[in-house]
Every structure is written in structure tokens, then in C-alpha cells.
Amino acid sequence: MPNTSARPKHGRRTRRRRRQEDPARDQLVSSSLESAQQCLYNQDYGTAFVHYLLVLSLAPVFKNFAKDSFRFTLFKWAEELDSVGRIQELFDCYEQALEVFPDDEVILNSMGEHLFRMGFRDEAAGHFHKALKLRPDYPEARENFYRVANWLVERWHFLMLNDRGRNRKYQQAIQKAVQSGCNTVLDIGTGTGILGMCAKKAGAAEVFACELSKTMYELACEVVAANGMDGSISILHKKSLEMEVPADIPRRVSLVVTETVDAGLFGEGIIESLIHAWHHLLLPPKSGENEFEEVSTTGRVIPAGATVFCMAIECLEIRRHHRLCVTEVGGLSMAAAGELRSPVSCSSEADDSMEPYTTERLSRLPGGYKALTEPFTALTIDFNNVQELEGLSSREVREIRLPVTQEGQLDALAVWFQLHLDEENSLSTGPQEDTCWEQAIYPIHITTCFVLKPRDELIVEVSCQDAYLRLSSVAVLRDGRKIHLNKHVELQHSGNSISNSEAELCSALACLQTNHSQPETFSTLECSEMALLNNQDYHQSFCGALSKLISKLKVQKQNQEQVSVMPAPDSSLFYVLDVSEGFSLLSLIAAHQGGVKAYSSVEKNKQQEVLRRLAQSNSVSEQHLEFWLNHTEDEQGVLQRPSREKLWSAIILDCVETCGLIRQKLMEKASLARCLLEEGGHIFPEKIVVYGMLVESDTLLLESAVQGREPTLGFNIAPFINQFTVPVHVFLDFSTLECRRLSEALELFVLNLMDANANYTNREVKVQTISAGRITAIPFWYHIYLDREISVSTLSQNSHWKQAAVVLQEPLEVRAGDWVCLAVRLHESTISISARLENTPVQMD
Template sequence: MPNASARPRNSRRPRRRRRVDPARNELVSSSLESAQQCLFNQDYGTAFVHYLLALNLAPMFKDFARESFRFTLFKWSEELDSVGRIQDLFDCYEQALELFPTDEVILNSMGEHLFRMGFRDEAAGHFHKALKLRPDYPEARENFYRVANWLVERWHFLMLNDHGRNQKYQQAIQKAVRNGCNTVLDIGTGTGILGMCAKKAGATEVYACELSKTMYELACEVVAANGMDGSIKILHMKSLEMEVPKDIPHRVSLVVTETVDAGLFGEGIIESLIHAWHHLLLPPQRGENEIGEQSATGRVIPAGATVFGMAVECLEIRRHHRLRVSEVGGLSMAAAGELHSPVSCSSEPDDSMEPYTTERLSRLPGGYKPLTEPFKALSIDFNNVQELEGLSCTEVQEIRLPVIQEGEVDALAVWFQLHLDEESSLSTGPQEDTCWEQAIYPSHSTRGFVLKPQDELIVEVSCRDAYLRLCSVAVLRDGQKIHLDKCVDPQHPGNPVSNPEAELCSKLACLQTDQSKDLCMLECSEIALLNNHDYHQSFCSALGKLISRLKSSQCDPAVPTHCASPLYVLDVSEGFSLLSLIAASQGHVKAYSSVEKSKQQEVLKRLAHSNNVPEQQLEFWLNHTEDEQGVLQRPSREKLWSGIILDCVETCGLIRQKLMEKASLARCLLEEGGHIFPQRIVVYGMLVESDILLRESAVQGQEPTLGFNIAPFINQFTVPVHVFLDFSTLECRHLSESVELFVLDLMDTNANYITREVKVLATSAGRITAIPFWYQIYLDEEISVSTLSQNSHWKQAAVVLQQPLEVHAGDWVCLSVRLHKSIISILAHIENKPATMD
């Protein structure tokens, strides 16, 4: 008899009906009800806990409660953020994502918090997930574009598109592997291209390390796509943390790296190579290796470098690092004290200062003038560990440079020749077509001192903290040594003070006064802003017109002028701004400044005092503002604002985030007849053909990357808008005249729109690769400033098309322009020939 309990093999057991649990249902119901009541009472923390309990017990209510849950999460996270409970904030987001792992809004919001806290890699991951879930989600796209510029810097694209550079590295690696270097470590692998070169050359073992999580994951994808995932081991760690045999089984015979920046040592190559020679590389002399076999000599590619420099005069560098003007917007700057950028070099390390910045000299507006011939500042052998270890102990070297042209020293420009091996080298010089910029060591101590032919400039070179440091210290003229940090005769700025008595008095004054009190560091963009005479003069005129009009409208013959209530002006500019003080200097105005740093506030107070602006007419009140929208609120005891100054354009060339929201709030806070500055922004653009913008924005196929399949992976981090652009020096062909693309009206909300269709006439044949854009900023109907002007402290930006668009002279190109928050996107096609571009 068949077993009665046996079931047919392919039959399914009947699903057991879930038992109804009245207590559970009651708990879910009461928790949802309590959550809604807590929301009504604005008790967001308790509401969040109730939602967590209910939705974990009854997931079927997720869709029903999603919007309320999001709102609760965001409000509760704002409260946690405001009181500094950051860990609790992230714990709440992790709990939320356990409930809603595919909610793009929550992912994007958590990414925003992570980015604001400095966790850029993690933020990028959340933005990327949000975009994969919803590719048309504009907030996530804008956030991803912003973070992509941090994670994968634009030089990665230029470097990978530099076929000559890549080929020279490949040839040096091939030769080393043929000569017996069969085990290879690639330090700072980036996309993995050098490690793949070693494997393709025949290396038996290849290891690579990368600190950036984004680049590590990218390298893993690239190596797998090129069929080498089983033969190249990639480690997500610093080389300084690597050990044998914990991380790699034994010492390697070859280290390849390109952890060099424009100043050569800024990415820590000295420290990483010292560690590699002691712990990861075979010794430079022949000997027995760990397994008893004869080993090739350990070596490094690149083998070494030679650093060069020259003194230059350059107005563009000067205006970003030193105050060039004696008055700003009608205010004398004599009492400002010493204002300079945070980029300043001395032989003594100073953690508060950066020793150099970077520029591409060939693209600087106005160019530069060499004041000396190029000189050799330093040579280093990366295959000599004793030399590497002794670098930071080397005495300060003094070099004398004959002056070849008359001029003022604005900077020492530095570049290097990277010796890959005995035969091959790469140069980062200003005349080379290279992916590197040059290091710029600005001079703060030579203001007003003009070098002349037959002078000798004395430069100090040191490496005391593994940074290359260069500074101009003195000039030899007619046998006398003139120290450039000494006082300069204000009546004859080209000549040093020669009166010994005056010099002694100056030294005594320096002893009696704490000179550091008068020293204030500003960002390079803030220095350039102060030097923008047209900008401040235009604001001064526009403010003057408004104040004069409002004064006359409130005139009452029965009220003495000095008794009339003042006008109120608010400046909400980002960073250091003199606009509030310019407003206060107009008289009958009380101005509120958003400057927060105490040193910068002291500068404004000194300037107010020296320009006879009463102390009570200037107030600082944003020091403790937590709420981003709070910058436009004012004390309840005061009347409405007469004028509100908004900072509309970022230095990089983009519209500031949340500008229109702030403008909307500002309009509600204006008194009748009040004004927002600026009142209107007009965006202009032009069709151009520019190969350099393509190379800086995306990897162009497999040919420049030696046939390796890298482009699809790194191009995920391509952003459609190229920022910090100098249109005046951009290598490009103009294919049209400039046209108006978009208008933002800050005073009239009804005049604004989301998208605009623009027709542009192509004046020349070519490939449209990009559309650079800039702004005409209208302070009122008559007064405006351009971000394209020669003295502008703003840079420009450009939309780069994913696919170039072929045009002929006379074609009409249709542009669909859209501004979402601060990101401009453009779809382009030739009339009657549609093609989608972004």
C-alpha cells in the first residue's frame, strides 16, 4: 500500500494562511496614528520612531506612508544636524534605507548630508545609486555632477587623452619588464592603466593600490573589462599601510607610479617611495630574495626628476594674490592692513599657508613676462633611498638669477622633467603640450619693487617638509643686497628705503607693534574681487541711486534730517565683501554684513573707522545663523529692508545654488520701493569648436589609452558643464556670434521661465563641441557688469556636447536651454535635422 503521507514530488504544499494577530494590528494602527499626531505637533523625532515601528511590523503600509515618512525623516535630520548630533543623523538615514533601500529621494538626501560633512566618496555612491534608480531625477544629477568634479578631477581625462605621455610610460615599463622586473606594484593606480601596461608587457605578478574608494572601484571595473581581473590584485589602501606578506606575498622588483602634482612632491611621492624601498621593493643591489632565487634589482619608474623655475611678471597672478588698488568703491584701503591670499611660500613650513597654487601659464589672460632665464632648482633620484631620506634635511639653497627684463616679480613659476628611465622623459614646461599645469609660488614681498637688467634676484629653495619651497628673498643691485621684505618708499615704490634712520625707526615700530594683527588672509577669488574696480564702482553707483531715491521719497519737512529713520541694507554675499560698508558710507544707511570671520570683521571695522563711517551704521549678525534660509531674515524690531544684495554667481562660472528661492524670500522682505541687487541676470553664450574642451571633459576612445578599454568607465564621471574656464584664452573656433540664452529676473517672479528655445545662426562651418556661457549682471535698468570682462573675478563655464554637431555657415542651430537650480543644460539640433545633445 502506498505511503499515505507521501506527496507528489512536483506538487507544492498549500500556502498556510497567515494567522491574524489582533495585538500586532492594534500596535501598527496606534503607531501610525501616533506618528501622524506627532507630525501635527512638530515632534519629528517621536514621529520617526513610530513610523519605524509601524513599517517594520507592517511593510504593506510602506507605499501609503512613504511621503509622510520622508517628510518626517528630513525634518528630524534637520533638527539633529542643527544640534550637532551627526552620528544620530546618519543612524536615522541607515534605518530609513533599510526600510526603503531603493528610494532615490532618501538616497539623494543622505548623499547631500555626507557631502556637506566631507565624505565625498560615500556621497557620490548615494547620488549614483539615486540616478540609476531614476535617471531623470534632476536633484541627484546636479549633486552627482558637483561631487564628480571632486572625485575624478578633470586632469584625469587630460592625462588619459595624452597619448604621448601614456606611450612613454608604456615603453619604459616594457623595457623594465624585459630586463627582469617581473613583479610590479603600481602605487596610486587611478584607472589601472600603468598596472595593465605591466601585465601586457609580460610581468608575472602585478599589484596595485589606490586610496580613493571611487577610483579603486573604477580601477576594478576597468581591469575586469580588459580581461585582467584575475591577474592584477588591486588593494584599496595607501601604499604606506602595505606590508609583506600581509598585503602582497613578497617584495616586488618594480614600482611604477605617477603620484606627482604640478609641484612634483605635493602628492607625497617622497614618503611613499621611502616606505616602498624599506618595505615593498627589492633592494637596489643584487641579492637573495625571500624564496632564495636570484632577483632583479629593485627599481622605480619614474627614475627621477629635475625641477626648473623662472621669475615672472603676470598681472593675472598679481590680482589674485595681492591687493592692487588703493580704493574700492570710494573707500580708501589704507587702513586694511596686509591682505593676501593663503598661498605664500617661505623656507619655514607654515601649516596655515599653501606653498604654491597651479596655473597653466600658456592660458593666463594677459600672458606673462619672464624676468629671468629658466634655472635648475633641484634634481632627485627616486632610485636612491639615501637621497630621498636626506631631502627634507637639505640646507636651504640660495640661487642667484640674472634679471633679463625690467618688471615686478609676481611669482616664481615651476615645472619639472620626469625621467622615466635613462632614455625617456616627460616635461611639464609651460611651452609643452602637456596634461600638467605649472606650480606658481606667488610673491607677496616685492610689491612696488621693479627689477632691472643687471640686477640679480636671490631665490631660496628648500624641501623641509617634503614640499618643494621657493621664494624670492632679495635683489643684488650695484653690489648692494636689498631684502624684498623690507619697507618700500611710498613716494618712489620702485626704490627701497635708503635712509638708515628711517629704516631704524621702521624696525623699532615693528618691534613695538604686533604686525600679525594687521595680517588677514583672503581666498584668491576674494582678492581678485577687491581688485575688480568696475564691479565695486558699479555697485556704488547703483546703491547711490537707490538710496537717493528712497531718501527723497521719505522726506518730511517737519522731521529734521538727522532724526529720520535710516534705510536698511543687507549684504548676503559669500565670503569677504565690502558692499555693506560701501552702502553704509552713503550716509543715512544702516548696513548688515554677512562676513563671519573675526579677522575679516576687524578689517571692515578698521576701514569703517578710517573712512568716517560711524560704528553703529555697520553690523555683523550672521555669526551664529544655522538655518540656510535665515540669512534673509531680520530682527523683528527693525523695519523691512531697503536693499538686499544677493551673491548670484559662483567664481567657477555657475549660478549659485538656491538663488531663485532666496530671491523669492528677499522680495517678501523689501519695503515699498526697495530693491534686490542685482535685479536681473542675462546669460549669453556662443557656439564654438574646441578639441581641448573635449579632451578635458571625457576620454576620447581607446587610441589615447593604448588600446585599453577605459573610456566607458571613467566617462561615467563626465559632467556636461566645464567650469573655471578662461574664455579669452580658450583654444577654440567661434562658430557664431554671442546670443542671449536665458534671463533670470530676481525682482519679478512672473518674468521667469524654466526653459527657453533659442535659434543661433552658424557663421562658420565646423563641429559644435561646446557652448561657453557668461553673464551680464544688471544691478538696475541702466548699470550692469559682465563676468566676461578683462578684470572680472569670475571665470566662465561651458556646456560640452556629448557628440559634436556638424554645421555649415548659414545653418540655424536650435538650442533648448534649461536652468535647473544652478545647472544649465542645453539640447541642440540643426533646424529640420534633430539630434539630441546634453
């Protein structure tokens, strides 16, 4: 009967609820929650975290109640684990937290930040992306995702896909190879999958692809599926060197296609991957002994080979990023610094921390460059000859003599190549080409400038040690005699005044004799640190602003001492704290003022030794310069006062990243710094004024997203890779950017580091256009005010900073005289800008 069957069901539900009421468990939950709160109060975050985990796993009903406290405990405990290097425990804690709160966007974002900082960029991107899916308006996750996107999908991916000439030539070479019988294909380093899809479209029976980057692998899978080829192209998330037959592909393939080449040709490991492919993944090459040999039984590679070109150049922009160009910085003589060089070197002394070359787009270098020699062929390579590939690293060093065609300072060797896809199709990465590639730069490391002259011959050594192309300028032949560059000192170079060649030669030979047995002292600085050191305007401005501050504080102190019965101990000293990133001379410049004890942020031992030598040679007492990070146990002590009885006279903050962005958490650091200043003390800089301009630039569009409505080679790729479009373009040289200026420069925003009440987070600015066009971007830069009168600009020609630009998602059509409203927003030191057209003319603020 219904009634009798209903009662037992009801009774079973009642009994089940009663069984859940466990007094012992409830007591454990209650006591653990109390213990968690008490441990949190006592800053015992590790124990508090364990108690919170127990409470939330036993009693999920407390999740909403304890979420904020649990998050705070997790983050503080993670900071402690990070500071002592217990990284595995840190990630274990985050994994446990995500088991309790799997859809907590704040925890996901925080874990992503730790992953990114420790180099796990793919995993970090996954956490940021998931956090954004859970909460699309979460600004921290969005900004972090933009930051990691720049690492995972580098801007050259967009440039390559926008390079129609390059795409078409690759497609033609692949189509020709497939139609000639290469019907099984492996795409090594597939990226978006475009080359593999070209092979399939050309009629290949089987297509395989591999990609090491997890982000690009997942992107390629999405692209291939969207183009209806997911069942016919097999993509592996694997390095090609780890692939085997038949474990990864069922049989050897007849064609390998790849574009794993960088500006220096071999930097992405193409030699190693092709040697492995020829031995394990590719059919053997055509022997050439039997003209009737079946094409289908042989293997081949696209590209088929390459020719590498090189020339010597003069370029101030390269010079100032790789060696010291000045003898004095901020009133300090640099004579005792020893040799300072960038971490880019092909010398035999270079270790694993050194790079053999850097990259630049020569056509966009500020100030340009001068070719001192004609281009010469440095190397040729046949990718279809495995013996040649295997013998590359053991090739004898080749010595080439280059006739000098123009007089100029020798600053670097510039390298580019012609990539031979097949007999008919090739691509050039030369500086005069409209190409998506940059050129490889091999800077010359000599302590003083060397002037090449017509009729000189430059001797260049070419080798391929460790499958890297290595070039070095070792000597110059002048009047039949050899001058070794690494030991030469050029005595004179002034305009058209050229010193006697015989005198120069004698000087060089004397230098060889006197210095031959003495090991050189050198220290390595990052390229941006070297450029900063060469920025005389910045250091001179700082020197002047600090001198004004010290003079003012001296007068203030004298007035106080006149009314004080007993002066405080060490009252004659002023304390300056430098929290700059990397190598900085500012603390030593401060100590050089006299009456100042300065605390330096330099961490590396060899760089500290440079500062000590400079201090001694510039008569700065050891007691007046201290390296405060040597005594700091963790990051929490960054701005703490070493001596509690006194406050700082000046605190120097590093406000702008070299790439052109405001440093993260700048305003939080400024807020803390203000609390640590003595009366009349100062933060350097005092304020930062952001300036910008409306421009039309197709270049910025091409580097920011795949452009156009038409599919790339007929494939639907843009919607997938454009997910990684970021709104801010960094490392921009505005002086050489191809653009049309649609407005005058205008003030966008002000960040006041000395006066918190003067700051704001949002601002609307109205600007009138000066010509018609499409607003595609808003480049911005900074005027950095050290005090009210002294400022430096990040846009100046000798600045070590680059600029940045906001790229609009949709270009804005304007006519001359239109008014455009810019909404400028600051969120945690990140600036965002949006633009809209005003319907009616409005006067600017």
C-alpha cells in the same frame, strides 16, 4: 485522498492569517501613526521620525500611504541634527530610513548630499549613482552626480589619457624595465590601472596595484576585468604606506611604477610613499659594488628621478589673486585694512591652513606673463636612491642668485619639472610644452609692488621642508646692497620713469629700520576673494546703483512723512542686508552711503576686524555695521529680519559662483528676499542675463572625456572613465581658450530676481552660424544687472569670475549660415543646454 489532504492545507493557511491579526500590535500601530502625525504638526520632527519608523517596521502596508510624510520628517529632522552637529545621529537616521525604503531614490540622493557636504565624496557618489540607476531621469541626482564626479575623477585624468606622448613614454620605460628582468611590479596610485596593465602586457609575471580613492579603485577593477587581466593583476583599495609583505603582497617586488606627482612634484606624497616602498615593498637597489649582481634581485622605480626648474615672472592675473592691488574700493580707502594675502605662502609664519603653492597653466593666463629671469635648476632628485629621499626634508636651505634679465614687477616664482622615467624617456611639464600638467606658482607676498631691473640679482631660498618643495624670494641685490623684499616699499613705478636707485635703496633701508620691531597685521582671504576685492568696476557699479536706490527711497520717505501724522521710529535709517558668500565689502560700502545700517555676512573674526578697522578709518559709525551671522543660531535664520517692525531697503544676493555657475537655490533665495523688502526696496542684482556662443574647441573635448575610437595603448579604458564625463566645464578662461568661434554672442536666458512673473524654466533660441565647423561646446557667461541701467559682465578682463561651457556629447557639424536651435533649461539654478540643427532657415526670436 486529495480532498482530505487539501482541507488541512487550507486550514493551516487560515490559521496563519488569524495569528497575524494582533489587536495589541494594531493598536500600537494606530496610536503611533496618530502620534507621528501630531508630532509632525507640532514640528517635533525627532519624535515624529521615531513613531514613523515604528509604524513602517510593524506595518509595511502603510509604506505607500506614509512615504511622503516620512520623507519630509526625515529631511527636517536631519536639518535639525545637522545644525547642532549631531552628525552620527543624522547618518543613523538615514540608515534606518533606507532599511525601510532601500530603493527610495529621493532618500538616497538626500543622504548623498549630506555625505558630499561633509567631505565623504566617494560615499556620496555611490548614493547618487544608485539613485540614478533607480530613476535615470531624476534631475537632482544627475546634477549631484555631475558635481561629485568633478571631485572624484578630476579633469586631468582625461587629459593624461588623451596625452599620447606621455602614455607612450611610460609604456616604453615599463616595457624596457620588465624585459631587463623586473618581472614583479607594484603600481602605486593606479588610477585607471593603465600602468599596471602596461607592465602585464610587457610580460611581468606578477603585477600588484593600489589605489586610495574608492571610486578610482572600483573603476580600475572594472577596466582590468574588461581587458581580461582581472586574474593576473591584484588591485588593493589601500594606501601604499599601509601595505606590508606578506599581508598584502606575497613578496617584495622588483619594480615600482607611479605617477603620484602634482604640478609641484612632491604634493601627492611621492617621497613618503617611495621611502616606505624601499623599506617594505621593493627589493633593495643595485649596490653598484658588484657589476655581476643579478638584475632580478634588485629593485628600481619608474620614474627614476626629476629635475625641477624655476623662474621669476610678472603676471597681473596672479598678482590680483594673491595681494591687494588697489588703494580704494567702492569709495572706501583701504589704507587701514592691514596686509591682506591669499592662503598660499611658503613663509616661516605659514600654518597648516596655508598652501605652499597654487597651480596655473601659464600659457592660458589672461593677459599672459613676462619672464624676469632665465629658468634655473632649483632641485634634482633620484627616486632610486633611498638615502637621498630620506635626506630631502633635512637638506640645508639653498640660496640661489638669479640674474634679472627683464624689468618688471615681481609677482611669483613659476615652477615645473622634467620627469626622468629612465635613461631614454622623460616628460617635461614646462609652460611651453603641450602637456597635461599645469605649473606650480609661488606668489610673492609683499605689501607694495617691487620692480626688478636688469643687473639686479634675485635671491631665492630653496628647501624641502615636510617633503614639499618650498621656494621664496627673500631679497634683491642691487648695486651691491641687499634689499629684503618682505620689508621693502617701492616708491615709484610709472611707465619708463624709474626712480633713482640710490633713493630707492635709502627708502628701503629706512623702512627696515622703522618697522623692524613691529609685528605685521595680516588677514587671509581666499584667492577668489582677493580677486573680488581687486575688481574695482564691480564695486564702483554697486556703489552707483545703491546710491541711486537710497536717493529714490529718501524722496519716497519724505513724501510719506509729509502725509503722516507721526513718523515711525528710526525713520531716517535704511536697512541693507548682505548675504554674500565669504569676504565682502558691500555692506561697508552701503553703510558708507550715510543713513544706512548694514548687516554683513562676514563670519571669520579676523576678517570682521578688517571691516571694523576700515569702518573706523572711513568714518562709518560702529552702530551702522553689524555682523548678523554672529546672532544666527542656525541656517534657517539666513534671511530673517533682525528687527521685525521694519523691512529691508536692499538685499544683496551672491548669485554667481567663482567657477562660472549660478549659485544653487538662487531663485528660492530671491523669492524669499522679495517678501522681506520694504515698498520700493531692491534686490541686488535685479536680474541676470545669460549669454553664450557656439565654438569648436578640441581643448574642451580633451579635458572632458577620453577621445577617439582607438583603445588607449591598446587597452579598453574610455567607456569606463567616460561614465564620469560631466556636461559642464567650469573655471574656464574664455579669453584664452583655444577655439574657433562659430557664431556671434547671443542671449540665452534671463533670470529676473525682482519679478517672479517674468521668469520661465525653458527657452528655445535660434542662432545662425558664421562659419563652418563642428560645434563642440557652448561657453556661457553673465551680464549681472544691479538695476536697469548699471550692469557688470563676468566676461570682463578684471572680473573675479571665471566662465563655464556646456560640452556637447556629440559634436554638431554645421556649414556657414546654418541655423542651430538651442534648448536652454533652468532646473533649481542649474542651466543645461542642448543643440540641434534646424532643417529649414528660421528667423531668430
